[in-house]
Amino acid sequence: MMALIDNAVYVQGRRTQDPANLNATYEVMRDRGGMAWIGLYRPTAGEVRSIADEFGLHPLAVEDALTGHQRSKLERYGDTLFVVLRPARYLDAAEEVEFGELHVFVGPGFVVTIRHAEAPNLGKVRRRLEAAPELLAMGPEAVLYAVLDEVVDEYGPVIAGLENDIDEIEDQLFGNADADVEAVSRRIYDLSREVIDFQRAAQPLAGMLEALRRGSDKYAVDLELQRYLRDVLDHVLRIVERAGAFRSILENALNVQSTLVAQRQNEEMRRMSEAGLAQNEEIKRISSWAAILFAPTLIGTVYGMNFDHMPELHWTFGYPLALLMMVGLGFGLYGVFKLKRWL
Template sequence: MTVIDNAIYVDGRRVDTPPTLDATFDALEQHGGFAWIGLYRPDAGELDLVADEFGLHALAVEDALSGHQRAKLERYGDTLFAVLRPARYLDETEKVEFGELHLFVGANFIVAVRHAESPHLGQVRHRLEASPDLLARGPLGVFYAIVDQVVDDYEPVLEGLENDVDEIEEQLFSGDAAVPRRIYDLSGEVMEFQRATKPLVQMMTAVRAELEDRGKDDEVALELRRSLRDVLDHVLRVVEKAGEIRETLQNALAVNATLVAQRQNDETQRLTEASLAQTVQTKKISSWAAIIFAPSLITGIYGMNFHYMPELALPWGYPAALLLMFAFGFGLYRVFKKRNWL
């Protein structure tokens, strides 16, 4: 059964709790006042029954059935149709879960169609039933209380997001490779949160403007405007805080990119220095190998032991060979030294 609760209220008090939707419509005609019907993922038949009774627009009914709507406020004749995006922070997964709530607000009814576990509208109903003065303001008074609950539920979400941002700031300088992905995911949640909260500013402003049209002598309208003004102030704070969190995440992403680039530069510099050091060592080894090669070449030539080698018979051949080896090696040493190879 998708009808969570439904009741008839007169002068701020529950006068009847009909067991079925058909009974609710009959009781509304009998007692007057207004009906508050709460539905949880209703099927087309149930919602069509409500739509036929209260004259709900087909487009609004279609939106309520299909879901997946953006936060908005639309007017169809004498009926307001509002879509709210409640949210809650899941500590176990550190994720934000978004719901969807559709409200049909008329002169003598308010129908709440919920597509998620939050918000807990039962708490709103109990709070209003304990405050007859607020409930006596009619369907718009219920509308205010529901929106107020949705906005209040945004506070724990902001606290959870802020805690995630603090953890990211600690991870930034630890070199954790998962930081960019976490920043990206959290930024997506914040953007979704902004899409849920920003339209509320225009919604509250529009409803207050309609109440102003009733005139200054309407005490109920005056009190509702004051209540909605309080909700609007709260919404503005929520929107501002969400904007600050998103800006912080953008800055964190920029800082992370800078740190990654710095680490890459440091690694490149280290590799360059290592390469330069290796090049210097290679030059030194090559230089000494060339210097040693000079006397090795001469001794190799005269070590062939051929019989007809005229220098072998000369008395000064040995000193001349030594002098040639020394001169050859010393010359190479001077050349390499001049080129900073040694």
């Protein structure tokens, strides 16, 4: 894929020429004294170094642009700004935030944008500015503002997607008793990680915009452009605040989920204990009646032995005494078991 996506020189906010390559761009800039906006997509090291040599970019910034995988940040090297942005979009099916990376060099008379992913839509930004030449005439800072505004606007659908999934998790927690406990816990944890990653991308923008505002007077940034930057800052602060709230909600949801799991386990243990107690009571009753019925049998068994020489075998009161012993022993055992609450 061609690295040079869009390339133009602007004079008084209007597009005057579309150079075919980087060298032609440098020549047109010098001839017309306009502002060059060079848009690159995954450029080669040679293309980045060509731009660095032409505009005097700092080697550390060039190294970051070539390496990629940078955090959101703003650095100033003399009269040149180096900005790293993390555009994002929400993949609802996977419940993931997909991040891109955008590097922006802003200096006297030039803007260089280097994308390492499809987002953000810089073509949309360029069309917006070209339709408002009075804004584009404010210089490279106006392009930086429009890029920041587009990145922050694209955070809106991410916030909406996260909020929708958090609502679904709350429904699962409190509205569906049969929900898979492990799956819900995993979903909460995974979404928490996405929120944290999103915070890391969005939160530094607040400090970056504050730094731009503080340097506005020193670098003669147009007053109207300062107002636009304040508006972007307001949007960023709201987004960061909502992302922080999402993180708190998910942390609480994880705690609630743990509590609900513990309650369900305790309830299950209680039911099992009650069932065990009921079973024990039943065993006690059966054992008690078995003992009561066994006692007369024991006595009857003794007298049922067929021996000639047995004590009291021909005694007149032997039979009534045996019956009395059977009845007495039965009632005696009944009383003992009743006292022990086995019956």
